[in-house]
Amino acid sequence: MIRIVNIGMNHETAPVELRECLARDPGHADRALSVMRELSCIKEGLFLSTCNRVEALFTTERTEEAKHSVVDLLSRLGGMASASLRSSLFTYEDQDAVRHIFRVASSLDSMVIGEPQILGQIKEAYSAATKEKTTGVILNRLLHRAFHTAKRVRTETGISDAAVSVSYAAVELAKKIFYDFKGKKVLLIGAGEMAELAARHLMTQGVSAITVANRTFQKAVEVAQGFKGVPVSFEEIAAQLLEADIVISSTAAPGYVITHDQVKGSMKKRKNRPLFFIDIAVPRDVDPEVNDLENVYVYDIDDLKGIIQVNLGQRQEEAVKAERIVEEEVLKFEQWLKTLEVVPTIVSLKEKAETIRQTELKKSLSTLGGLSASQLKSLETLTLSITEKILNDPILFLKQKADRPLGKSYLDTARRLFRLDRENGDEVEHGSE
Amino acid sequence: MAVFLYGFSLVLILLATAAFIVYLVRQQKSTYHWAYRLLLAGFTSLTLFVGHEYYTLGVAPVLTLKSSLSFFAWTILLVYLLFHLKFRLMVLGSFVAPVAACLLILSTTLPAGDLTVKPIFRSLWLPVHIGTAFVGNGFFAVTFVAGIMYLIQEWQIKKKRLGSLYSRLPSLETLDSINHFALICGFTFMTAGMITGSIYAQYALGSYWRWDPKEVCSLVAWTFYAVLLHERLAVGWRGRRAALLSLFGFLILILTFVGANLWLSDYHSFRNMGGQPGG
Numbered sequence: 001m002i003r004i005v006n007i008g009m010n011h012e013t014a015p016v017e018l019r020e021c022l023a024r025d026p027g028h029a030d031r032a033l034s035v036m037r038e039l040s041c042i043k044e045g046l047f048l049s050t051c052n053r054v055e056a057l058f059t060t061e062r063t064e065e066a067k068h069s070v071v072d073l074l075s076r077l078g079g080m081a082s083a084s085l086r087s088s089l090f091t092y093e094d095q096d097a098v099r100h101i102f103r104v105a106s107s108l109d110s111m112v113i114g115e116p117q118i119l120g121q122i123k124e125a126y127s128a129a130t131k132e133k134t135t136g137v138i139l140n141r142l143l144h145r146a147f148h149t150a151k152r153v154r155t156e157t158g159i160s161d162a163a164v165s166v167s168y169a170a171v172e173l174a175k176k177i178f179y180d181f182k183g184k185k186v187l188l189i190g191a192g193e194m195a196e197l198a199a200r201h202l203m204t205q206g207v208s209a210i211t212v213a214n215r216t217f218q219k220a221v222e223v224a225q226g227f228k229g230v231p232v233s234f235e236e237i238a239a240q241l242l243e244a245d246i247v248i249s250s251t252a253a254p255g256y257v258i259t260h261d262q263v264k265g266s267m268k269k270r271k272n273r274p275l276f277f278i279d280i281a282v283p284r285d286v287d288p289e290v291n292d293l294e295n296v297y298v299y300d301i302d303d304l305k306g307i308i309q310v311n312l313g314q315r316q317e318e319a320v321k322a323e324r325i326v327e328e329e330v331l332k333f334e335q336w337l338k339t340l341e342v343v344p345t346i347v348s349l350k351e352k353a354e355t356i357r358q359t360e361l362k363k364s365l366s367t368l369g370g371l372s373a374s375q376l377k378s379l380e381t382l383t384l385s386i387t388e389k390i391l392n393d394p395i396l397f398l399k400q401k402a403d404r405p406l407g408k409s410y411l412d413t414a415r416r417l418f419r420l421d422r423e424n425g426d427e428v429e430h431g432s433e
Numbered sequence: 434m435a436v437f438l439y440g441f442s443l444v445l446i447l448l449a450t451a452a453f454i455v456y457l458v459r460q461q462k463s464t465y466h467w468a469y470r471l472l473l474a475g476f477t478s479l480t481l482f483v484g485h486e487y488y489t490l491g492v493a494p495v496l497t498l499k500s501s502l503s504f505f506a507w508t509i510l511l512v513y514l515l516f517h518l519k520f521r522l523m524v525l526g527s528f529v530a531p532v533a534a535c536l537l538i539l540s541t542t543l544p545a546g547d548l549t550v551k552p553i554f555r556s557l558w559l560p561v562h563i564g565t566a567f568v569g570n571g572f573f574a575v576t577f578v579a580g581i582m583y584l585i586q587e588w589q590i591k592k593k594r595l596g597s598l599y600s601r602l603p604s605l606e607t608l609d610s611i612n613h614f615a616l617i618c619g620f621t622f623m624t625a626g627m628i629t630g631s632i633y634a635q636y637a638l639g640s641y642w643r644w645d646p647k648e649v650c651s652l653v654a655w656t657f658y659a660v661l662l663h664e665r666l667a668v669g670w671r672g673r674r675a676a677l678l679s680l681f682g683f684l685i686l687i688l689t690f691v692g693a694n695l696w697l698s699d700y701h702s703f704r705n706m707g708g709q710p711g712g
Contacts (some may be wrong), residue, residue, distance in 0.1 A: 004558025075507065158460075161600065162600075173590070175604060176586070176590060176599065176602075177590065177604060177605050177606065178603050178604060178605075178606045179603075179604045179606040179607045179610070258616070270669075271671075272668075272669040272670065272671050272672065273607070273666065273671075274605065274672065291591065294672060294673055294674065295671065295672045295673070297590055298589065303593050304594070307595060310595070395517070
């Protein structure tokens with residue numbers, strides 16, 4: 001009997017050094033796939049390798065042998081003894097393996113729950129596997145169901161709605177102030193990873209221009225180059241406040257760079273167009289009193305972190321809903337898997353009926369003799385519909401009972417009833433799960 | 434027939450309101466589609482009702498407070514549907530539908546009364562006058578609703594309390610531009626309503642302007658909106674201030690509509706239109 005097995009490591013089972021060892025080389029995945037294809041005990045295989053997880057998913061009829069081979073493969077790829085690797089590995093079989101891959105695709109197994117990258121990574125791994133032709137009926141279906149599950153989770157729950165990084169949280173806020181970023185201008189004061197990341201997110205969302213101010217003009221020029229922005233000197237900030245819509249500030253200045261009076265003066269000249277300050281600096285660059293001005297919104301790093309904290313909590317809540325969806329999909333897949341076991345019986349049933357029909361038809365035709373073309377045709381239709389109608393109910397019955405506990409014994413009975421197996425007497429143990 | 438159509442519209446619009454509120458809470462697109470369809474059906478049915486009233490009465494059905502309220506609900510829905518074509522803002526329905534539903538419920542609680550239509554109302558100027566005035570009111574109702582939405586959203590962002598409505602409400606810029614657009618349209622229609630009204634008055638009563646309390650109130654509201662529009666365009670009174678003022682402006686309108694028509698007015702009052710029992 002075919003089983004689905006999943007062996008691998010993730011951020012929970014393995015320390016980062018170990019995951020690095022395995023995931024560092026992008027060629028690993030291809031090598032693993034070709035090894036898996038060569039192994040006779042593995043029927044279908046897929047290899048997923050990201051910075052947070054390394055997993056092999058495969059179907060096999062010789063479970064223990066296949067598991068050994070895959071652990072060997074992983075230890076060879078990582079360049080370490082399989083004994084020391086084993087403690088960091090998880091192994092899921094059958095329903096658990098299905099559930100696991102659904103959870104991974106839905107980003108429920110991620111370090112940051114709901115992060116969107118993992119689905120793309122699985123899709124890549126799957127397309128690599130299809131290119132290498134290592135997937136078949138079961139894994140194709142399994143992966144498509146995983147994508148479907150992930151899509152359901154994304155649309156039916158709010159698991160990836162809310163931002164969980166400072167820069168994204170800032171962009172999300174900006175979206176609630178401005179309808180779209182077309183024609184909006186960003187002023188970036190100072191430099192720093194988080195500030196530049198936020199600016200970059202805004203760029204990808206369609207902001208039309210970026211201006212970079214820095215106390216050392218040289219630095220402003222450097223940063224501006226990365227954004228195709230315009231560098232300005234620190235003294236020009238006041239003038240830039242008339243132009244900008246979103247100001248990201250991240251300087252090392254000990255005092256306020258943006259003061260209440262300064263913004264108050266510029267708001268009149270801006271005709272009250274909204275102005276959004278994202279103050280990532282510690283100590284703060286923007287006087288908190290600026291937030292009291294009409295149409296001006298100031299969020300500092302603590303505010304943004306507070307939002308993230310709330311959002312993370314929300315994701316946890318949504319994850320409960322997502323787990324329910326995963327469970328539903330696992331059951332559906334199990335049902336399909338069970339019907340798969342029925343397929344060979346149905347095929348041989350149909351084949352048997354067809355052979356009988358052909359031989360009997362031949363016999364009768366020889367005695368009937370001299371029939372017209374239309375008579376022959378109607379005879380053909382007649383015999384066909386008789387066999388089809390007789391088999392219809394048994395086939396439906398088998399399909400319906402496929403996922404019931406007694407499904408296997410029905411299957412066995414059907415095979416005996418119609419004598420589908422030449423050597424009769426194979427004992428089929430039922431209720432194996 | 435009329436009773437059936439009215440009841441049918443009321444049920445549909447109440448269902449639509451419920452669906453819109455469910456949509457607001459649960460954020461499911463399918464719910465929204467149902468809500469929208471129900472509202473569209475309710476609007477169609479209400480249109481038939483208003484048309485039927487017009488036909489049987491022979492004049493525009495605005496001579497009693499009862500029928501005026503349902504007519505007002507109809508214009509609000511009309512304006513909302515027009516807005517939907519332009520802005521495609523799903524959440525707006527969750528705020529507009531309840532307003533229309535409230536007006537309709539209010540209308541059902543009022544007694545019907547007997548109505549004798551005076552010959553003065555059998556004029557084409559009446560539907561033109563009240564049509565433009567009411568569509569104007571419909572637009573101002575949207576400024577009111579968008580203003581409330583803006584204030585809620587602005588408060589959340591300003592106070593950094595991003596509650597459950599935060600993600601459900603659109604951006605401040607969107608709400609502000611709805612407010613702006615509705616203000617321009619509402620003002621245009623209101624102006625048209627007042628001009629056609631005074632022509633009608635000249636034609637029917639012999640003078641353009643009679644300092645009737647309703648006229649005075651309308652003039653106050655019109656001036657208020659004119660100032661708001663001017664400040665918006667010239668000085669840049671946008672956002673919170675504009676939203677607050679549009680709430681205030683709408684309150685003046687309500688006062689004009691209900692107060693003046695019921696108690697103060699001379700020829701604008703329903704009492705003198707023959708619509709109020711014992712009037």
